[in-house]
Structure formats: C-alpha cells, structure tokens
Amino acid sequence: MADHFADRLTEAIKSKGTPAIVGLDPIYSNLPKQIIERKDLNDETDVEVAIDAIMEFCTKVLKTVAPLVPAVKINSAFFEKYYWEGVEAYYSVVQEATALGLEVIGDVKRGDIGSTAQAYANAHIKNPDFLDMDGIDAPDAITINGFAGTDGIIPFAETATEQGKGLFVWVKASNPSANILAEFANEDGQQYYEFLAEQVATLACEPKYLGSCGYSNIGMVIGGATAEQAQTLRQQYPHMLFLVPGFGAQGALASDCLEFCKDDGSGALINASRSIIYAYDNPQYQGQYGDDWVKCIEQACVDMKAQLSSANV
Amino acid sequence: MADHFADRLTEAIKSKGTPAIVGLDPIYSNLPKQIIERKDLNDETDVEVAIDAIMEFCTKVLKTVAPLVPAVKINSAFFEKYYWEGVEAYYSVVQEATALGLEVIGDVKRGDIGSTAQAYANAHIKNPDFLDMDGIDAPDAITINGFAGTDGIIPFAETATEQGKGLFVWVKASNPSANILAEFANEDGQQYYEFLAEQVATLACEPKYLGSCGYSNIGMVIGGATAEQAQTLRQQYPHMLFLVPGFGAQGALASDCLEFCKDDGSGALINASRSIIYAYDNPQYQGQYGDDWVKCIEQACVDMKAQLSSANV
Numbered sequence: 001m002a003d004h005f006a007d008r009l010t011e012a013i014k015s016k017g018t019p020a021i022v023g024l025d026p027i028y029s030n031l032p033k034q035i036i037e038r039k040d041l042n043d044e045t046d047v048e049v050a051i052d053a054i055m056e057f058c059t060k061v062l063k064t065v066a067p068l069v070p071a072v073k074i075n076s077a078f079f080e081k082y083y084w085e086g087v088e089a090y091y092s093v094v095q096e097a098t099a100l101g102l103e104v105i106g107d108v109k110r111g112d113i114g115s116t117a118q119a120y121a122n123a124h125i126k127n128p129d130f131l132d133m134d135g136i137d138a139p140d141a142i143t144i145n146g147f148a149g150t151d152g153i154i155p156f157a158e159t160a161t162e163q164g165k166g167l168f169v170w171v172k173a174s175n176p177s178a179n180i181l182a183e184f185a186n187e188d189g190q191q192y193y194e195f196l197a198e199q200v201a202t203l204a205c206e207p208k209y210l211g212s213c214g215y216s217n218i219g220m221v222i223g224g225a226t227a228e229q230a231q232t233l234r235q236q237y238p239h240m241l242f243l244v245p246g247f248g249a250q251g252a253l254a255s256d257c258l259e260f261c262k263d264d265g266s267g268a269l270i271n272a273s274r275s276i277i278y279a280y281d282n283p284q285y286q287g288q289y290g291d292d293w294v295k296c297i298e299q300a301c302v303d304m305k306a307q308l309s310s311a312n313v
Numbered sequence: 314m315a316d317h318f319a320d321r322l323t324e325a326i327k328s329k330g331t332p333a334i335v336g337l338d339p340i341y342s343n344l345p346k347q348i349i350e351r352k353d354l355n356d357e358t359d360v361e362v363a364i365d366a367i368m369e370f371c372t373k374v375l376k377t378v379a380p381l382v383p384a385v386k387i388n389s390a391f392f393e394k395y396y397w398e399g400v401e402a403y404y405s406v407v408q409e410a411t412a413l414g415l416e417v418i419g420d421v422k423r424g425d426i427g428s429t430a431q432a433y434a435n436a437h438i439k440n441p442d443f444l445d446m447d448g449i450d451a452p453d454a455i456t457i458n459g460f461a462g463t464d465g466i467i468p469f470a471e472t473a474t475e476q477g478k479g480l481f482v483w484v485k486a487s488n489p490s491a492n493i494l495a496e497f498a499n500e501d502g503q504q505y506y507e508f509l510a511e512q513v514a515t516l517a518c519e520p521k522y523l524g525s526c527g528y529s530n531i532g533m534v535i536g537g538a539t540a541e542q543a544q545t546l547r548q549q550y551p552h553m554l555f556l557v558p559g560f561g562a563q564g565a566l567a568s569d570c571l572e573f574c575k576d577d578g579s580g581a582l583i584n585a586s587r588s589i590i591y592a593y594d595n596p597q598y599q600g601q602y603g604d605d606w607v608k609c610i611e612q613a614c615v616d617m618k619a620q621l622s623s624a625n626v
Binding site for chain 2: 025027044045046047050075077078080081082083084085086087088091107109110111112113114115116117119120122123124128130131132133136145146147148149150151152170173174175176177178179180181184185186187192195196199
C-alpha cells in the first residue's frame with residue numbers, strides 16, 4: 001500500500017471507479033427499526049445500549065459500501081455526544097473501516113494554534129504507537145478548521161505527513177451564514193474563502209507534501225460552491241484534493257460537484273451522508289426493497305455512483 | 314446560584330476581585346518532577362499512568378487556584394491526546410473544578426453546521442441528563458469556532474441557554490497567520506474579525522441571551538488585540554463578555570488586556586495558562602519556594618492578579 005495518503009486515495013478512486021464517498025453520521029433515533037426495536041438494543045438512554053446499536057448499524061453500513069467506494073467519512077460529533085464511550089466507539093468504527101480496505105477520513109474539524117494544535121494533531125492524526133494502545137490506529141486523514149491560518153495547520157500537516165496520512169482543511173461551508181462570511185471581499189474583489197484557499201494551497205504545494213500522483217496530502221473541504229467557483233478552484237490548484245460535502249440530502253448537484261474532478265476522475269471526493277445511510281427511509285427504496293434496509297443503502301450507493309458517472313459523460 | 318451563565322460569572326469576578334482565570338493545558342513531560350518521578354506515575358507510555366499523573370497535577374492546581382480566581386479554562390486537546398481515556402479524565406477535571414465552586418470553561422473550539430453542530434452542542438454543553446451518566450455535568454461554558462457564522466453558532470447557543478450555560482465564540486486569534494486572515498479587509502476597511510464580531514454580537518444581544526447583569530451568555534474569544542482594538546470592541550459591544558487568552562507566556566500586556574474590562578472590572582476574563590501552571594519552572598519562583606511547586610503556582614496566580622490590579626489603577 002502506498003505510503004502517501006494522496007497516492008493511496010488516488011489509487012482507491014481509480015480502482016472503485018468513482019469519487020463518491022459515504023459519510024457516517026449515525027443518530028440513534030434514525031437507525032432502522034430492525035435495530036432499535038430489538039429488545040437488547042431498545043434503550044436510547046443507556047449509553048452502552050445506544051452505542052451497541054450504533055456500532056451494529058455502522059458495521060453493516062461499512063460492509064455494504066466497502067466494495068463500492070474508495071473512502072468513508074466518519075463524523076466524530078455523533079460519537080462524542082456519548083462522551084468517552086462514544087469516542088471509544090469512534091475508534092472502533094475507524095478500525096473496522098480500515099480493515100475493510102477503505103480510506104478513512106475522520107471528520108473532526110479540530111482547529112487551534114501552537115501547542116494546542118499540536119496536541120489535537122497527536123490526538124487525531126497520529127497513530128498512538130507512543131502509547132500502549134495496540135491495534136488502534138488514527139484515521140487516514142482528518143478534517144480540520146483553517147480559521148487560524150497556516151501556522152495552525154502546520155502542526156497537523158507535519159504530523160499527518162510523518163504518518164503517511166492526510167488533511168482536509170475546511171475552507172468553505174455551504175450554510176447561508178457561512179456564505180456571508182466566506183463572501184466577505186477585499187478591495188480586489190477577492191473573497192475570504194479564496195484568500196484562505198490561496199493560503200492553504202501555497203502551503204500544500206511544498207514538495208514535502210506532494211505524492212508521486214502529483215496531489216498533496218493537504219486538501220480542502222469546499223461546501224456550497226457553484227460550478228464556476230469549482231472550476232476556478234480546480235484550475236488554480238491542480239495539486240489539491242477537494243472534499244466536497246453536501247451531495248444528496250444537502251442538495252448539491254452531481255454536475256456541480258464533478259467540476260472538482262479532473263478529466264481522469266481524480267482530484268476530488270464527493271460525499272453523501274444521510275441520503276445513503278438512511279436510504280431505508282426513502283419511499284423509492286422502500287418500494288423496491290421493503291424492510292431490507294441494507295439493500296436500500298447498497299442501492300442508494302450504487303445510484304449515487306451512477307448519477308456521478310452519467311453526469312460526467 | 315444564578316441560572317444564567319453571565320450572571321454567575323459576573324458575580325464570581327466581583328467576589329474574587331479579578332478578571333484573571335487559569336488555563337489548564339497539562340503536558341505529562343512538563344509536570345513537576347515530584348509527580349512524574351514517583352514510581353507509580355513514572356511511565357508516559359502507559360495511558361492510565363500518564364492520566365493518573367495528569368489528574369494528580371490538575372487536582373492540586375485546581376485546589377490552589379480555586380480561592381483566587383473566578384474561573385478555569387480546561388483545554389480539551391491535552392486530554393484528547395489520550396483518546397477516550399483522556400476524554401473521561403477531562404470530564405473528571407470538569408467535575409472537580411465545579412465542586413470547588415469555579416466557573417468552568419471547556420476549551421474545545423468545536424464548530425460545524427446543521428445537525429453536526431447540534432451533535433457537538435449535545436456532546437459538550439448539555440448536561441447528559443438524557444443518558445444514564447449520574448454525576449457528570451458539562452462545563453459552564455465552552456469555546457466554539459465561529460467559522461460557519463451564526464447558523465453554526467445557534468445550535469450551541471440554544472443548547473447552552475436552555476442549560477444556563479454559555480459560549481465563547483473564537484473571533485480573533487493571536488498567531489501571525491491568523492492575523493493575515495483576520496485583517497483581510499473589505500472596501501469599507503472593515504476587517505474580517507470585525508465583521509465576524511458584528512455577526513456574533515448581533516446574535517448575542519437578542520433578549521433571550523441576556524442575563525440580568527446585562528451581559529449575554531454568548532461571548533467572544535479575542536486573541537492578539539491591540540489596546541485600540543480592545544477599546545473599540547468594548548465600546549461597540551457593551552453586552553459582550555470577552556475571553557482574552559495569551560496573558561503571560563504568550564506575551565499579552567496587562568494594560569492591553571484590561572481594555573476589555575469595563576470600569577467596574579466586569580465584562581472580560583483574562584487567561585494565563587503556562588505561566589501559572591508551570592510556574593515551578595520559572596527561576597523567580599524556584600528562588601522563592603524551591604521545590605514547593607504548589608506554592609510557586611499559587612504565587613504566580615497571586616502575582617497575576619496583582620499585575621492586573623495595578624495596571625487597572
């Protein structure tokens with residue numbers, strides 16, 4: 001397996017033939033009734049029971065999507081709400097996904113400066129070889145918050161790189177108030193997110209971060225971009241990997257998302273979370289597969305790949 | 314005890330007679346040799362041993378500073394680096410600080426949008442009454458990252474408010490690359506941090522967030538401000554509480570920090586972390602108290618209060 005995150009990811013995109021990835025945002029009350037109505041899993045107020053239910057769900061989702069997609073994004077927030085027990089479960093899900101051959105992105109959005117940024121990097125992107133925690137590895141990449149600029153990013157970037165891992169720096173969010181901030185412009189008409197993207201990209205193209213595939217292991221999260229914004233970012237930063245959230249439930253269009261990919265299909269990951277993992281709530285799939293919730297998820301994932309594939313023609 | 318975070322905090326500042334607060338950023342290798350050279354605590358690679366050492370340290374620091382300051386800030390990153398075991402220790406420290414009558418700020422800098430922001434809010438600022446976790450409460454307030462603007466803040470703000478708790482939204486950081494971003498200006502000359510501060514302050518002065526003291530439970534973290542910037546923010550936003558990091562080791566001056574306080578001494582918290590908790594490494598205190606590391610910390614805290622007090626005259 002390649003030692004550089006961008007090389008591994010680029011190989012995985014090629015081998016699975018898609019930039020589609022699946023996000024795991026598990027919420028107990030949204031889980032299939034076949035799980036939460038089971039007597040041993042039917043108590044949301046019991047932390048261990050709730051986590052067992054979530055683990056059962058995540059394990060099945062991972063096995064279902066592993067043959068189909070290059071990577072999964074695991075959202076830490078939905079585990080952290082169960083305190084330390086949830087954090088332990090998060091790492092179990094990371095290990096399971098890794099064992100299935102998936103590239104694993106820990107969606108943790110951490111960000112700070114100085115020694116705190118270094119502590120967060122040690123916590124989230126460094127394999128804990130320095131501790132007696134056999135069998136636990138950090139994810140292949142994490143998302144971070146770029147609010148403090150490059151010197152808040154460097155501790156994460158250096159730690160990730162030493163470990164053959166990667167980062168996606170959150171540069172643009174899709175929600176309305178984030179747009180108000182992201183589109184705050186200077187007198188040259190440059191928007192804040194463009195300015196932040198430039199800062200991140202300048203760091204990311206230092207030779208020590210580039211893989212043999214030409215991409216950097218330091219990428220960006222870009223939400224809510226228009227097709228034109230996506231084209232511009234793709235052209236300006238040929239060495240950048242983009243993580244594009246919001247396909248499906250959040251309404252991003254396949255054709256817009258695909259502007260982040262190069263012609264050979266590399267260079268971006270397009271994430272859908274709820275529209276895939278909760279596909280059994282979608283009347284379309286209920287009609288096709290009834291109570292077979294696993295089949296609903298599989299078909300939604302297949303359909304997402306097809307949508308992205310046909311939009312790319 | 315007051316049900317509104319800003320009321321409790323304002324009372325605590327008055328009763329302790331200082332805006333000084335102490336930040337706990339515990340790093341094993343920096344702990345007093347009396348702790349880490351103890352046979353049962355002398356193994357940094359054993360997670361349980363490392364955490365026991367950190368807990369022993371934090372417990373002594375909290376007991377020492379509790380009579381002196383209104384609040385402590387507990388930095389989650391330094392606990393998260395020990396994975397779930399560290400997260401459990403973080404909550405133990407939060408409980409100990411609360412039991413000592415301190416207002417407790419969890420420095421977690423979380424930030425995201427939509428359902429993820431809500432999950433982080435549930436994880437970090439909501440007492441887990443909905444789970445079977447007796448005796449665990451969330452901190453009185455947390456720091457969050459304002460990158461996604463007000464609709465990323467609202468889930469935290471509403472959850473905090475329901476619980477009588479507070480937030481400090483990170484609006485400006487002190488490091489050089491954060492300044493490059495924060496000082497990115499629009500054509501009216503308004504800087505990005507000023508624009509973000511305006512967004513946060515507009516939300517924070519909604520009546521539902523205001524305590525009877527006149528302050529909102531939604532405050533801001535402002536690092537690296539000049540005296541002039543501090544004066545401007547204080548005047549523009551009379552209902553805002555400011556959390557000011559960087560006193561001591563990071564070099565912020567007492568006189569500059571105090572510009573965030575009103576004439577009656579209310580309205581701001583001035584945090585020092587390393588210069589207080591590692592005061593036993595400072596030759597000045599070593600000379601005075603030798604190996605009595607607890608006394609060094611106590612004196613550093615007393616001295617910080619005096620510095621802020623004399624600069625205020």
